[in-house]
Amino acid sequence: MPCLLHLPVPLAFSGQDKLIHAAAYAGMSYLFWHSWPGSRMLYRTAGAVLFCSLYGISDEWHQSFVAGRDASVFDWLADTAGAILLVSLLYKRGAKAT
Numbered sequence: 001m002p003c004l005l006h007l008p009v010p011l012a013f014s015g016q017d018k019l020i021h022a023a024a025y026a027g028m029s030y031l032f033w034h035s036w037p038g039s040r041m042l043y044r045t046a047g048a049v050l051f052c053s054l055y056g057i058s059d060e061w062h063q064s065f066v067a068g069r070d071a072s073v074f075d076w077l078a079d080t081a082g083a084i085l086l087v088s089l090l091y092k093r094g095a096k097a098t
Contacts, residue, residue, distance in 0.1 A: 021075050022082030025052045029083035033090050045091045052083035 011017060032048040056079030064071035 018074065018078040021056075021078035022085070024082070025056060025079040026082040026086035028052050028055070029086045030090070033087055041091055041094045045087045048087045049080070049083050053080040056080060 029048040029052045032051050033044050036044045036047065053076075056076045059079075060071040060073075060076050063069040
């Protein structure tokens with residue numbers, strides 16, 4: 001069966017790839033956050049951001065070895081920003097609940 005996804009995907013607007021990176025890593029940080037129930041909110045917040053940021057670095061490093069892909073510091077920054085944004089919202093929501 002032929003592969004239906006071909007990279008790079010055409011972009012609808014400038015910066016779309018950064019938005020996709022931020023959204024994907026926001027989702028990852030949400031999953032990390034909820035994988036540590038009962039732990040202190042500060043640890044969950046810092047852990048989620050640190051995990052996502054390090055994973056983003058490793059992903060960009062890996063892409064530097066893949067033909068047709070490139071590593072970008074700006075992609076990593078978008079990854080980290082997405083994680084920070086979501087866990088900040090979760091942290092504020094949790095702080096108001098307690």
